[in-house]
């Protein structure tokens with residue numbers, strides 16, 4: 001658990017960058033910090049591992065004030081993934097991943113096994129990747145290594161500062177899925193900074209929307225979308241030109257029985273509730289069925305027949321309403 005109690009951060013000019021921040025992040029939670037540029041997201045993140053010292057208030061991790069931890073102990077227990085791919089260029093993938101285990105004096109065998117396990121967990125073949133240098137990897141692969149490097153020494157908490165913002169949309173989606181799956185498997189607390197509201201809604205168990213060093217709204221994706229607390233939050237959601245997600249339509253289809261909870265065909269494309277409605281329609285135009293997921297949890301399948309039957313019923317209802 002990470003707790004901020006009345007935390008303030010000021011630089012030399014005395015202007016508070018973060019003012020009286022109160023926040024509790026639960027163990028195992030995927031917590032997203034989002035807000036406009038300069039609102040204090042990175043500052044909030046870096047105060048957790050003491051990369052930036054706070055000016056007033058208390059920050060506790062597992063109930064213990066962060067200043068009472070030995071700095072190495074604190075940092076080793078908190079993985080950190082940055083936007084800029086910060087792999088050491090002269091080191092191999094294996095050496096990059098084992099920087100912290102090396103400092104903790106793990107045995108060679110234990111480190112080698114860990115590297116194999118981690119590379120496999122993000123779909124990279126361990127034997128063909130472990131000896132490569134970072135320049136022999138694509139941007140998406142480098143960022144994957146950045147993520148598993150943060151997991152290497154098995155920290156409880158991972159901080160991620162816009163880790164996927166430099167990636168193309170396909171690599172980004174794939175990495176988002178990997179991170180969600182990894183988090184579920186290894187039950188880490190993840191604090192994730194992003195500018196992208198779609199990414200926040202897709203990944204976050206809870207989202208804090210920040211403005212000028214304060215939290216404007218804190219809630220689940222559903223709470224934030226359904227009950228934006230003020231005009232700023234509404235504008236923030238709206239300003240990103242949010243495409244309509246598939247979730248409301250999928251909910252309707254499930255409620256009205258146009259849905260099948262049995263296993264989808266292995267060839268069926270996957271659709272997540274946070275994906276756009278457009279994507280669902282496009283997939284159904286090409287495939288007979290689509291496998292529906294809520295995050296990484298499989299819900300069931302929707303067929304093109306389900307969707308067309310639903311539309312036919314709606315048109316019928318509309319027709320009779322006009323008679």
Ligand SMILES: Nc1ncnc2c1ncn2[C@@H]1O[C@H](COP(=O)(O)OP(=O)(O)OP(=O)(O)O)[C@@H](O)[C@H]1O
Nearest residue numbers: 011012017035036037038039040041042043044195
């Ligand atoms: N060393 C510093 N001295 C003075 N002000 C600083 C310093 N570092 C950051 N700031 C200011 O603190 C504010 C918050 O910065 P921070 O990097 O936390 O914002 P952010 O929300 O992460 O922004 P972005 O999304 O653009 O990365 C900004 O106005 C920034 O100019």
